[in-house]
Amino acid sequence: MRRFSDNPESFFKIWRKSLPVALSSPISAVVPTRILDRSEVARDVILLGLEAPELVEKVRPGHFAMALLPGGQAAGVALGIYEARGERCSLLFFLAGDRTHRLGALRIGDRLDLVAPLGNGFDCEGAQRDIAIVAGGVGIASVLLPAQALLARGARVRLFYGARTAERLVEAERFAAEGCELLLATDDGSRGYNGVVTDLLAREDAAEAILACGPTPMLRAVSAYAQERNIPAQLSLEEAFGCGVGGCWGCVVPIVRTSAQAPSFPPSDADGSDVVHARVCVEGPVFLANELRW
Amino acid sequence: MVDLSKFDVSARIGSLVLPYPTVGLSGCYGSGAEFAPYVDLSRLGAVVLKSVTRRPRMGNPTPRIVHTPAGMLNAIGLQNPGIDWYLRHDVAKFAQTPCATIGSVAGFSVDDYAYVCERLAARSEIAAIELNISCPNVAHEGETFACDPDLTARVVRAARATTDKPLIAKLSPNVTDIATIARSAVAAGADALAVVNTVRGMAIDIHQRKPRLGNITGGLSGAAIRPIALLAVYEVARAVSVPILGQGGIETASDALEFVLAGATAVGIGTANFADPRAPMTILDGIVAYMAQRNVRSLRDLVGAANTGFANINQFEGDEG
Structure with a gap:
């Protein structure tokens, strides 16, 4: 399976190294x-x-x-x-x-x-130069910083942005001003494509990599799309949080632990399954599409 | 700030003496280390670890948390790596924690509790053991060991036989008469009681027409349950004479003092840590400020000071006389 980045300093490698003692970031x-x-x-x-x-x-x-x-x-x-x-x-x-x-x-x-x-954020250091950012609703709040980082290193960034209505497509112009190409979708057709943003994504040329943040159904669709085409995708998950710092285990998501991680990642079930519950707040909120098992 | 050295706020739980009466509760303060970037853990009386079971547990499906008026519902389902992994990989780290570390044991049979308790209590990093006999999120229709005086006694007795370290039985509020359960736990050898675990509850999403928790039911915590927990402490304090770790919706020093006045020797802070990780330290400062203003030198002088019995019982006794 392709990895988003081979940069040894990528956030993903850092968090994998730090498991399972992944406490809250020492800089927080x-x-x-x-x-x-x-x-x-x-x-x-x-x-x-x-x-x-x-x-x-x-x-x-x-x-x-x-x-x-x-x-x-x-x-x-x-x-x-x-x-x-x-x-x-x-x-x-x-x-x-x-x-x-x-x-x-x-x-x-x-x-x-x-x-x-x-949390562990988006890895924006990969070699890909044609990036799709997919945002749904309030998920837009988590994707401006990665868009800026990607644009700053010369990548083409298309923002696929969906919301219920035109009025709810907040801050779209801000992303355009930063240099993103806008591809908008609304449920009621009041602006842009009339339908869900993941359908719009599928109609356009495939990107080399995807970053996404939004409601879980949207993220699942992005994940399916990306894995069908073998496009590396990073998904920032929404989950109800308790403490936010790794102390309560309220915000988990099933992921598969690879054989490389197994010795340092606690088992989640007595049957020895490789699917474990990772904390969205500490091991995430950004996960790779191909490690999620939801 | 008030000079803390002039006031005795220590709390005794069996042979364990906590320098402060404030305790970070199981499942709400991690192992302490998760909160170390935000607070000085040496100003915490103790941290109670997340419960560990004999076998690894995946826990409940999500959503596991729903925020509700004046509190929250949780249904984590005792996710933990199992005692083998825990002893091999996690426990040694607790030696670094700047406050006392209390282990927490959960199980599905009397033998489970004895087995896990014996192995965990044998470790020097663990100062005491909480027997979590009251988790509402893994039980069949909410039935837990702490709902039955006989089962409570059997678990406590079996665990008692495995260790001399202080044993704290964590009681459930989801019972008809908590005093009976408390007497049973103490008679079986509990050194202290944690009063209380969460109150069973649920929430429904009216748009999707289904329960909002993955587990359907959960445990309610936070300010919403504070009066329930306070009464439970009051009743338990009248029934037994062992130390009580009062807990349930404590957010401020004045909340904590209510529990102490009802009969709690120490106080547990859980959900309030999610509103502010500094809550236990703010509460400690407030308790000491209260003592300073009223010239109370020892917190022990306040324990149970408001516990004067029940008006209606006195009435009955009067009628009979």
């Missing part, structure tokens, strides 16, 4: 930040700009943060880090439940503590 910390700017980029979609210079230094594409809600009393919210430049990081999220509404109620000047950066 509780980072106090302050809200610099806040905008509602679409109805019920909030972009929070944070003053967090020390975080900008550490963030890699695909990393996420646990946003600790002011006053506690509810678990932190796991969010992909959208932008990281200069002294400013940002979080892009949909108002979906009580916890995201509490986050969305923050105002400029308010404090917000993050546990960050967390």
Whole structure:
């Protein structure tokens, strides 16, 4: 099976090396930040700009943060880090439940503590030069940093971006301004292709590699597409988190452990199966399509 | 900050003396190391490890966590590598933990508990053993060992025969009379009781018309269960005289003090760690500040101070008199 990257410093190799003692990244910390700017980029979609210079230094594409809600009393919210430049990081999220509404109620000047950066992100160091990024809904929040990294090393980046309606295709123009080619899809046909984004992906020329973030059904379709064509694909998974740092085993996904990993990866079942439950927060959130068994 | 050295906040659990009464709970604080980047673990009384079983366990399908009002449901299903792997690869690392490490044992038969307890307790890295006889997520229709006084006694007695280290029986709130179970555990040799595990619950997705947890049912934790857990501690403290590790929705120092006043010797912090990994240390600071303001030198003076019995029972006694 082809690997996305043979670069020995790739994130995947690092996390595989670190298994099974894969604790939270040693560079992560509780980072106090302050809200610099806040905008509602679409109805019920909030972009929070944070003053967090020390975080900008550490963030890699695909990393996420646990946003600790002011006053506690509810678990932190796991969010992909959208932008990281200069002294400013940002979080892009949909108002979906009580916890995201509490986050969305923050105002400029308010404090917000993050546990960050967390997880193993996208490997953007591969040799491929024609990359498809597939994003669905709020998954768009995790793919700007990899798009920037790929564009910076001269890759062609096509963004396949799907949402329910045109209004929900938030920040599409931002990606175009960065240099991505946009291929948009909406469920209701109000903008771009009328249908799901993975159908749009299948209609276009195949890329050399795929990066994807979005709802699980979309990721499954991307995974099937990529494996049929033997295209290396990295998928950033969404799963309900407890702690976000590897301590609760709430956010797992079945993966196959290879014979190389077996001696250092704990068995998950008494039958000696090579399918194990890995933590999305620590071993992920980015996995290779061909190692997932979901 | 208040000078901690002037106050005795130590907590005794059998022969184990914790310098602080705050404990990171099983399945909520990893092995401690996962939280080391964010807190000073030497300011934690102890960490209770995730439960280990005789054989490896894959655990439940996802979703395993659902956030609910004032708390969350979980159904992890005791995912763990099994005692063989655990002893060979994991336990030695716990020697590095800057606080006491309490092992946790789960099983599906009396013999399972004795077998795993004996092997785990033999290790010097493990200061005490929690018997998790109350996990609601692996049981048939929620029936656990801790739902039955006789089964509770049999597990505790079998584990007791394997070790002299402190044994903590973790009780379930999903019972009619927790005091009976508590008496049974203590009579069988438990040095302390953890009160309580999660409350059974579920959530349904109305759009997909199906349960939201992969396991269908789960265990509710967080502030939503705090009054339930507090009453359980109050009742258990009246029934037995061993130390109680009070737990269930403790988020703040004032929550922790309620549990102490109800009869808890120490307090466990679980779900609150997901809101802020620093929660146990913030709670410790708040407990000491409370003691300083009221000139309480020893936390032991507060244990059970509000536990004055039940009004309705006094009433009955009065009627009979």
